[in-house]
Amino acid sequence: MADGGVHFDPEVTVPNPARVYDYWLGGSSNFAVDRELGDRMIAIDSRVVPMVRENRHFLRRVVTWLCRNGVTQFLxxxxxxxxxxxxxxxxxxxxxxxKVAYVDSEPVAVAYSARILEGNQNATITHxxxxxxxxxxSAPTVAGLLDFSRPVAVxxxxxxxxxxxxxxxxxxxxxYRKVLVPGSYFAISHISADDSDVDMDGLADATKQATVSAHPRTRAEVTALFGDAQLVPPGLVWVGGWHAEPGSAEPVPGILGGLGRVG
Ligand SMILES: C[S@@+](CC[C@H](N)C(=O)[O-])C[C@H]1O[C@@H](n2cnc3c(N)ncnc32)[C@H](O)[C@@H]1O
Structure with a gap:
């Protein structure tokens, strides 16, 4: 059982990235198999924990930047x-x-999201x-919440x-790009071994024991994921460095992030 009153099959034997990530972030929606893999990965390169924390801070800065720039719908x-x-x-x-439409394929993530969003008219979760x-x-929880005739940030x-x-x-x-109007955005973050001494191959190799394994990409490959969207300055950078507060510590390498505007 994961805590918080949400019950699941106790026979969870395969770690899942959503729950390993939750463990690293200090959450409690994870099982022993997730913690074991999480610890093995910390032993490979302990920077994996600050890396995912910086990814969450990146998410917050991106969303704040978008709202301040008039984008108020998120997928x-x-x-x-x-x-x-x-x-x-x-x-x-x-x-x-x-308005925020969350989407995930992992039942624990979906169940917890549903619980915290109960009664919220401005946010939905889609499994x-x-x-x-x-x-x-076309899910009613997405199509019924977001107005695609106006900009949406994916x-x-x-x-x-x-x-x-x-x-x-x-x-x-x-x-997804096909349904977005100009002025929409893509925010992407992605693990990368480029320009750093992080043991990304070792970390990625360890994820082969999980339900899905991770594939690091080069800076050029991550840039290509933005398609024709124009990267907002400072472009594609280590997530901790994207619009960092003045005086912030040097960003931890390992996850590249950027925000692209659909023209
Ligand atoms: C490492 S977590 C990242 C969570 C969040 N986006 C963040 O950056 O903090 C990856 C999430 O992607 C979800 N995921 C993986 N494959 C998916 C798929 N095919 N469809 C929907 N969600 C998926 C996992 O269940 C997990 O919750």
């Missing part, structure tokens, strides 16, 4: 297990009427595979790495 693909500073909470601080854009976009943070090249994540995003 969060692979949204994960709710943790401190979820998209709808961050957005509502700037724009109380902001779906993001690879099936048509199903996601968030794909730390999720496209779970798709190998054969699955063609750029083509996956393109199916």
């Amino acid at each position: 969060d693909l692979g949204s994960g297990i709710p943790t401190v500073g979820n998209v709808h909470e961050v957005a509502a601080r700037v724009t109380p009427e902001a 779906a595979d993001l690879r099936d854009a048509e199903t996601v976009l 968030l794909a943070l730390s999720v496209l790495q779970y798709f190998g090249d054969l699955e063609n994540p750029a083509a996956m995003l393109d199916r």
